[in-house]
Amino acid sequence: MNNINExxxxxxxxxxxxxxxxxxxxxARQLRTAAALHDIGKQKMSGIINKPGVLNTREFEIVKTxxxxxxDMLIGIQGELGDMARTICRYHHEWRNxxxxxxIRSGELPEYVEIVSICDVYTALRYERIYKPKWSREDAxxxxxxxxxxxxxxxxVNDFVLLIQTDSRVSAIFMDKAA
Numbered sequence: 001m002n003n004i005n006e007x008x009x010x011x012x013x014x015x016x017x018x019x020x021x022x023x024x025x026x027x028a029r030q031l032r033t034a035a036a037l038h039d040i041g042k043q044k045m046s047g048i049i050n051k052p053g054v055l056n057t058r059e060f061e062i063v064k065t066x067x068x069x070x071x072d073m074l075i076g077i078q079g080e081l082g083d084m085a086r087t088i089c090r091y092h093h094e095w096r097n098x099x100x101x102x103x104i105r106s107g108e109l110p111e112y113v114e115i116v117s118i119c120d121v122y123t124a125l126r127y128e129r130i131y132k133p134k135w136s137r138e139d140a141x142x143x144x145x146x147x148x149x150x151x152x153x154x155x156x157v158n159d160f161v162l163l164i165q166t167d168s169r170v171s172a173i174f175m176d177k178a179a
Contacts, residue, residue, distance in 0.1 A: 003127075009173045010123040011036045016169050017115055017160060034085040035116045038092050041070025052130045064101045067093060084112065092117045095151045107153065118144065118152050118160050126174050137164065137176050 015032035023031065042049050045066060048059050055063060070089035077085055091113045094100035106114050125140040135143070141161055148157040164170055 006123060006127045007036055009126070010038075010119055012173050013119045013123060013170060014116055016167065017119055017163055018112070020159065020163055020167075021111070021115065030081055030084065031112050031115065034081060034088050034112075035119070037070070037074060037085045038088045038116055038120065039066065039070065040073050041066035041068070041089060043073075044069050050130055054131070064093070067091070067101060084110075088113055088116050092120060096153055097150045099150070106151075111156075114152060114156055118156060121147070121151070122160070122164070137174065141165065 011032045014035040015028045018028035018031045019025065042063075045062060048055065048063055049066075051059070067090050071086040074082060074085050074089060076082075087110060091100075091102070091104060091106070091109050094102060094104045094106045094109060094113070094117070096106050096114075098105045100106065106117065122140055122144060125135040125143060126137070128134040141164055144152070144157055144164075145161060148154045152160075170176075
């Protein structure tokens with residue numbers, strides 16, 4: 001995560017999307033909490049994470065380890081929340097087609113990992129980073145649509161795009177014009 005506002009936006013978006021996917025309010029709140037920890041491993045690599053420009057191969061391999069570092073950092077969180085947070089940390093960069101960081105197909109993981117992943121990608125696109133400008137809602141939605149059946153499930157993409165385009169709570173998070 002780049003900043004606290006981006007982390008809050010992601011967490012809130014995860015909660016809203018989970019509710020829309022039929023999660024109970026308690027489960028959606030728990031997922032929101034776990035999602036807020038998904039990039040905690042990046043704390044151990046701020047020099048590379050904040051580098052302007054493209055990462056070289058070695059740097060990218062180091063950045064990939066934020067997933068396992070984060071999961072290890074959360075070992076002290078007990079119970080279902082801890083299990084969920086560690087699973088999200090470790091696997092939120094996995095793709096539907098197996099082209100993620102570790103080559104695991106996201107369809108083999110709990111759905112909540114893919115919920116966090118799609119929300120993470122959308123949020124990252126919508127916020128400025130040192131290496132890229134902020135994307136518009138329209139451009140971010142186009143990108144998410146292109147990722148159907150490769151990075152994300154087609155069903156999840158359809159539901160997510162509908163949420164982004166119609167839900168005023170999401171518009172408020174990203175300060176978009178009224179949906």
